[in-house]
Amino acid sequence: MERFTNPLRGRGIPADRGLAQGEVPSDPSGVQALLARCPVAEPTPLVSARSLAAAFGVARLDLKDERLRMGLGSFKALGAAHVIARMATDRLDRSGRPATEEELATALEGEVFACASAGNHGLSVAAGAAVFGARAVVYLSDTVPEAFADRLRQRGAEVVRAGDDYEQSMAAVAADAEQRGWVLLSDSSWPGYVDQPAGVMEGYLALASEIDDALDRTPTHVLLQAGVGGLAAAVSAFVRERWGEEVTIVVVEPAAAPALLESIRAGRPVATTGPVSSMGRLDCKEPSHLALGELARSADHLVTIDDAEADATVALLGERGITTTASGAAGVAALHHAGDHREALGFDGASRVLAIITEGATDAG
Secondary structure, rough: EEEEEEEOOOOOOOOOHHHOOOOOOOOOOHHHHHOOOOOOOOOOOOOHHHHHHHHHHHOEEEEEEOOHHOOOOOOOHHHHHHHHHHHHHHHHHOOOOOHHHHHHHOOOOOEEEEEEOOOOOHHHHHHHHHHHHOEEEEOOOOOHHHHHHHHHHHHOOOOEEOOOHHHHHHHHHHHHHHHHHOOEEEOOOOEEHHHHHHHHHHHHHHHHHHHHHHHOOOOOEEEEEOOOHHHHHHHHHHHHHHHHOOEEEEEEEEEOHHHHHHHHHHOOOOOOOOOOOOOOHHOOOOOOOHHHHHHHHHOOOEEEEEEHHHHHHHHHHHHHHOOOOOOOHHHHHHHHOOOOHHHHHHOOOOOOOEEEEEEEOOOOO
């Protein structure tokens, strides 16, 4: 494991360093109001992992378990589907009366939502589009297994193969969406494209608010795995707003894709290179600009874990009945493999640690 203490904490990246400007939402009230209208929306559990806490030498380890979120098996169900639902309800609410089920089912008829996905974001786009009568087109790189493509098709999405990695599939869908008039719905952001990703991150605040409601005591540490950084940034914004500056936030990336760490080290957005990681949902070589801006201000440390470390944590969690993937276990892996970094990260026998199991065990690449 590599650790990097954030030198930009509290200041962030200056505006003249090529970073897209925009704010990561921290108020969950909007997404909470929308979820209250959704019949399948229920909070996911917060689990006190006492035996793991003892094994890791901390006082407490709480795990937010996203494996059954809204039937999609991942926190991503809160993201893209939230943006689509907001668009649909805003359109229908203009009538000034409650929408019927038939009106909801056709609210976005004719719209096409397009995205690139390394995993669960595509499922969220597909599910949201299907509810409101829209089409979903999901671009996958050649590294994403066909089993995941089949899951998307079962949700009604059209699947397009494009590129050798996520970044190439993202470039392809952005070009096609502009040419064909589709709504590009990415969970990443860049200069000139911030509104939709901000809406995706706003959806993730529901998860953070549920944690806040369930905890009886503020944690000392929050461990957040990151791909492009959307979840980590949303939760970090919420943490700083609700719990203040004393909580230690640790962002966890694959050693093969340390896009946020290297960008913060450089003080500007940078692309990284590396092999394909078993942490497929986190294997993103470029950061979301909005997420990077927030994490440069809010994160205390950034760490990287390698595939073997992540896989070892998956096995350990599995022994305790928590089945997940290397991506889903990455936050816990930072505690599991802290080793010589424990003192620098502030882990000790009094630490109260929060981590997120972001997805269930699937073969979805």
